[in-house]
Amino acid sequence: RMERVVRERLTTEDADTITPQTIINIRPVVAAQKEFFGSSQLSQFMDQTNSLAGLTHRRRLSALGAGGLTRERAPIEVRDVHPTHYGRMCPIETPEGPNIGLIGSLSSFAEVSEHGFVTTPYRRVVDGRVTDEVVHLDATQEETFLIGQSNAPVGEDGSLTEESILCRTQAGQYVEATPAEVDLIDVSPEQIWSVATAMIPFLEHDDANRALMGSNMQRQAVPLLRTDAPVVGTGVERRAALDTGDVLLAQADGRVSYLDAERIVIEAADGPKEQLLNKFMRSNQGTLIHQKPIVRTGDEVSEGDVLADGSSTSLGEMALGKNLMVAFMSWEGYNFEDAIILSKRLVQDDELTSIHIEEYEIDARTTKLGDEEITRDIPNRSEESLRNLDDRGIVRVGAEVGSGDLLVGKVTPKGETELTAEEKLIRAIFKEKAREVRDTSLKVPHGEGGVVIDVMTFSREHGDDLPPGVNDLVRVFVAKKRKISEGDKLAGRHGNKGVISKIVDQHDMPFLEDGTPVDVILNPLGVPSRMNVGQILETHLGWAAAQGWYDDGTQAYQEAQRDGGKVYTATPVFDGASVEDVDNALVEWQKGHKGRIRMDIDESRRPGERASGKFTLFNGRTGEPFAQQVTVGYMYILKLLHLVDDKIHARSTGPYSLVTQQPLGGKAQFGGQRFGEMEVWALEAYGAAYTLQEMLTIKSDDTVGRVKAYEAIVKGENIAEPSIPESFKVLLKEMQSLALDVNVISEEGAPADVRDEDDDLLRAAEELGIDLSGVRAGESGNGAAADEQVEGIDATDAGPLNTAEAQVVDVQEATETSDDEDPATEVAESGGIDIDMDAVADVPVGEGE
Incomplete structure (x- = not known):
């Protein structure tokens, strides 16, 4: 397009006066760039839940987007x-749900060639001998070759030692071939898998569906207050941590000359080099981005060495969770249906505590009635409620705030009527002070709070670049420490997820022979049908590793030992520890730890079956041993971003939709619970007539009845008969708009009065201090304009009769949203707030129905 414009102008402009500025128009280029980066499906908000999530998002492959497929058609x-x-x-890592198989992840060693094809490396095999020459081939180039597996045995001279080797051919078939026939060999067993999948130990023992969940859930792990690398890893953790870019690396060889929490200075050959650390920054998902030094003053470092850990690394290794002692047993029914029981020790020692930072934003705009103003001078506010605001009306850093507290004071001018002489006099004396304004301050949303850690202010006066119509912008960052609690979601790396059902006192938890109580109790029924046996092998190997392994006299044993005797092990995917190795580790461990804790070992059985891996556990309440022995060991447990604090929600009264007058839906709108068609059937089946009636009237859209009911409750009187719900009036109006002459008549045949709010209703509302205007307009707590609020929610409100769904009701009850629901789909689904046609009101209508 740009070229065409240039050609046209070259032919039309005068050759003497022509300049580059006159012939080149940059607008089309800027527009194309803005469209690509601003509205393209593939320009995405980065997932920064933890370091691995960011790394995986940058390695994502998608079949969707411009020029690709659509989910419905694929x-x-x-x-x-x-x-x-x-x-x-990666054949494992892909989302569950509508995008399955359309979005993938680049394998660990894959690269994109200059022509845009994905290539994978192979080592060349010449006359049965594996060379060090590596070739990168795309899918069409490798079709003619026989390719061997990377873990085929190789002699010291590089020759393939086995007579027949399993090879792949172009059709994805597997054939046996002699060493001389093999053309190429894989570089590593990890080359098939993505980074997240390669971080699952004993992946080869897990069912693919559960491995998929394990890969995806590692990306949802919240960075913890104190990080802990897995005692059973796969060896990928260090490389992955480096490649995330979240750890601080030394820029040059040298010695650490100065060090504090915010900067590290290295004395290098060409002078001192200062490197700054990220402190308490907010990620896109509200988790913590933070770096802390792991070197000491005087340490010698080489270029590329890790100087500081990120928020989800430990000593330069990926650390997404905690090594906890788990027991597989049922405990008083509290781990029914994948529920998890935790020891209170984890709460007290902040083992699973994370820091979350929430960002709140408010802008002051120019409105038709005048400019909004950020100020401490807010009408009808007590000095107590303004205690945390500075003289500008902005909260001070370090203030502790809870739900409903003011963060930024703001007033918006009200529409003014013609002033009387007295008002004009007051206005002349008090100037702006006497203006009619309403309070549209930024408040902490319901159920949130914490400590203010940062405030950013932007103003048009100071030359900041702000959107049109915005004069001032304030951002407030509030941090909160969240301890683990009932309702939070935990998971292992094998797709073994669950919700905490009970946090038990440490002294009531089952304990081992030496008195050590376990940290976590998992349900043994979560393993057999799901076929993710990798978690059991991880638990056994984790036991030997966390308890100090056995001194095999090797250099590796000396190097791997840290943290009070723990030994960090790596079992690479498809090339790691076998069942025999795990068995041997337990047998050797028992030999070195005789007497303290006994594990049954039967030396007469074959390797792989000698150690039971089970221990006698004792009931924490009675002190008596349990009847059966229990599998106990160490498993790596992740705390996922699905936290109960973000999901719990309760409402008594709140905003209502403009058209249907029913409560809005969803936590974001402080909405009610949908009482749908099927729930109506349930109440009908029980014959709970009065409950059903109030669900469909005073708890929902009977505008007169709900205020009178509120009044009756406050005054201690009996609740009056409900009147006609708003949905019935909307139905009438819709039928009248279709040119049907519909009238409501009483049983006697006289025209019935379908009235709107009356004077005594308005009087009652005033007495009780209910703001009907705000409630009806659907204003939310943060003072959003009523129209915007409703427009964003009620997609189907325009035609309230398009489905036979029932209304949403005010329910005085705490609820939770579905576990794995994406917040975006949550809002979309809570959108249409519709009417239950059958249950509205059994009123006879005219012939033209």
Whole structure:
């Protein structure tokens, strides 16, 4: 487009006066860039829940977007695993749900070639001998070769030692071949898998569906207050941590000359180099981005060494969770249906505590009635409620705030009527002070709070670049320490997820022979049908590793030992510890730890079956041993971003939709609970007539009845008969708009009065201090304009009769949203607030119905 414009102007402009500025128009280029980065499907808000999430998001492959497929049109064949994915796209890591198979993750060693094809590396095999030459091939180039597996045995001279080797051919078939026939060999067993999948130990023992969940849930792990690398890793953790870019690396060789929490100075050959650390920054998901030094003053460092850990690394290794002692047993029914029981020790010692930072923003705009103003001078506010605001009306850093507290004071001018002489006099004396304004301050939302850690102010006066119509902008950052609590979601790395059902006192938890209480109790029924046995092997190997392994006299044993005797082990995917190795580790551990804790070992059985891995546990309440022995060990447990504090929600009264007068839906709108068509059937089946009636009237859209009910409750009187719900009036109006002459008549045949709010209703509302205007307009707590509020929510309110769903009701009850729901889909689903046609009111209508 730009070229065409340039050509046209070159032919039309006068050759003597022509300049580059006159012939080149940059607008089309800028527009194309803005469209690509601003509205393209593939320009996404980065997932920064933890370091791994960011790394994976940057390595994502998508079949959607411009020039790609749409989820609705994509058939099974496109989504399925294909032989050409080998070493290029991970067969495990893909979302569950409508995008399955359309969004993938780049495999660990894959690269994108200059032509845009995904290539994977192989080592060349010449005359049965593996060379060090590495070739990168795309899917079409590798079709003619026989490719061997990376863990085929190789002699010291590089020759393949086995007579027949399992090889892949172009059709994805596997054939046996002699060493001389093999053309290429894989570089590593990890090359098939993505980074997240390669971080699951014993992946080869897990069912693919659960491995998929394990890969995806590692990306939802919240960075913890104190990080802890897994005692059973896969060896990928260090490389992954470096490649995330979240750890601070030394820029040059040298010695650490100065060090504090915010900067590290290295004395290098060419002078001192200062490196700054990120402190208490907020990620896109509200988790913590933070760095802390791991070197000491005087340490010698080389270029590329890790100087400081990120928020989800430990000593330069990826650390997303905690090594906890788990027991697989049922305990008083509290771990029914994948629920998890925790020891109170984890709460007291802040083992699973995380810091979350929330950002709140408010702007002062120019309105038709005048400019909004950020100020401490807010009408009808007590000095107590303004205690944390400075003289500008902005909260001070370090203030502790709870729900409903003011963060930024703001007033908006009200529409003014013609002033009387007296008012004009007052205005002349008090100037702006006497103006009619309303309070539109920024308040802490319901159920949130914490400590203010940062405030940013932007103003047009100071030359900040703000959107049109905005004069001032204030951002407030509030941090909160969240301890683990009932209702939070935990998971292991094998797709073994669950919700905490009970946090038990440490002295009531089952304990081992030496008196050590376990940290976590998992349900053994969560393993067999799900076929993720990797978690059991991890638990056994974790026991030997966390309890100090056994001194095998090797250099590796000396190097791996840290943190009070823990030994950090790595079992790479498809090339790691076998069942025999795990068994041997337990047998050797028992030999070195005789007497304290006994594990049954049967030396007469074959390797792999000698150690039971089970211990006698004692009931924490009675002190008696349990009847059966229990599998106990150490498992790496992640705390996921689905936290109960973000999901719990309760409402008595609140905003209502403009059209249907029903409560809005969803936590974001401080909405009610949908009482749908099927719930109505349930009450009908019980014959709970009065409950049903109030659900469909005074708890929902009977505008007169709900105020009178509120009044009756406050005054201690009996609740009056409900009147006609608003939805019935909307139905009438809709039928009248379709040119049907519909009138409501009483049983006697006289015209019935379908009245709106009357004077005594308004009087009652005034007495009780209910603001009907705000409630009806659907204003939310942060003073959003009523129209905006409703427009964003009620997608289906325009035509309230398009489905036979029932209304949303005010329910005085705490509820939770669904576990794995994406917040965006939550809002979309809570959108249409519709009417239950059958249950509205059994009123006879005219012939033209």
